[in-house]
Each structure stands twice: as C-alpha cells, then as structure tokens.
Amino acid sequence: MIVLKLGGSVITDKDRPETLDGDALERAADAVATALGEGGERLVIVHGGGSFGHHNASEHGITTTEGTRDAAAALDVHGAMKTLNQFVLGRLLERDVDAVPVHPFSTAHRDAEGDLVLPTGQIETLLADGFVPVLHGDMLANAAAGGGTGGDDTDGATVVSGDELVASLARDLEADRIGLCSTVPGVLDDEDAVIERITDYDAVESVLGASESTDVTGGMAAKVRALLELDAEASIFGLEELAAFLEGETVGTTID
Helix, strand or coil: CEEEEECHHHHECCCCCCCECHHHHHHHHHHHHHHHHCCCCCEEEEECCHHHHHHHHHHHCCCCCCCECCHHHHHHHHHHHHHHHHHHHHHHHHCCCCEEECCHHHHCEECCCCCEECCCHHHHHHHHCCCEEEEECEEEEEHHHCCCCCCCCCCCEEEECHHHHHHHHHHHCCCCEEEEEECCCCCECCCCCECCEECCHHHCHHHCCCCCCCCCCCHHHHHHHHHHCCCCEEEEEEHHHHHHHHCCCCCCEEEC
C-alpha cells in the first residue's frame, strides 16, 4: 500500500497562475503507469495545488486556518483544483491507469478542534475494485472556524493541503510506504546536500525554510513534521527518482 504525493510545484509552474508543467506531469504519469503495469501495488495518489490552488487561495486570503464564508471564493479555489485534477487524471488514463477522482471538498471536513476528518470507506472500496484514487489539495468545511453560526471573514471553509491528506490516508489505510515527489532531491542541509535520514525534527529545524513560491500550506517544515508523526516510512525525493521509489528503492530523504 503506497500513498504518493505529486507536489504541486512539480506538476505546475508554481510562479505562474494556473500554468501546468506538462512535461513533468507526463514523466510522473509514465513512472506510475510502469510501476502499476508490473503489478502488486495498491496506490493512492494525492497532488498538491501548485499554481492552481495556491494562487487562488492566496488571492482570497484563505489558508489552512484562515477561512472564507464567500462561496465564490471557495469555488475559485475548488474549481482551479478540479481543473488541475482533470489534467492529472487525463495523463494517467492515457497510460491505461484506472485513475478516478476523489474531491475532498465533497468528502471531508475539519472538526471543532480543526482536525481533518477524511472518511476512507469510498477510497478503500475503489482500491479493492482496482481503481487508483486521486485526491488533491482542496477547500473544506471547517467546524472550528464558525460552523455556520455567523462571525467575521475568517469563518467558514478553509484549505486542506495535500500533505494533510497524505498523513491522514497513510494512517487510516495503514500504508506501507509514503512518497512525496518534490522539486528538490530531498530535504537539503545548509550546504544544499541531501539529508539521507531524519528521525528528529529539532535536528533539522534550522535548515527547513518556507517555500519560495506562493504556498499557503506551510512548506518543507510542515511536511517533515507531519511525516515524523506517522508509523510508515516516508521519502521525499525529486521527480527523477519517482520510478525508483515506486520500484521499492531508497531515494532522497528517508523520514521515520
């Protein structure tokens, strides 16, 4: 059981609004199709927002904690993510990968404490039927941000990041491996060398910076924190290592 995230900065040009990186997406789809063609893998894919979701969320001032009660704003973000999701699905289907969408806005929410609640019955059923569920960063109803009782402009729907979805899926589906495909070859130290293994956040905190592009979900630091809390071994790696990761090789930075 593998949970794989395709970073938004990998499959889009994150500095240009709603711009796909078609070549990178093609390469990612090729790697997935080859791995599944060899058989034996159950795979759930999550993709980030890149220049589609992050741009629109930033324009409206929406983050994982700052919400909106403006339906048009929520639909701007969700609509952009559905568009990107269709690109991802299309490339996979062209390679005979039985990919199907699962939109978090329709299936998940945040509870009164702000924690993600993502039911997995639908996903487990799709996996059992041979499909590859493809989720994405999205908007979410948020009980912790007002729950429909009124309030100021921070109430209402908030963003859910791809990293949050990966963590939730990995726990609930009891993933064996977790992969985060990024624009960097792993977590880098202060000399831009790949850190081979991370077992403690404090040991690397000083070298973890925010994303240089528009990112409303926390950057590398948030990724490492979330992955350290999981039981399954996780890897952060570049696109050129995606095929090797799916073949079971140790690549990039291992987090456990």
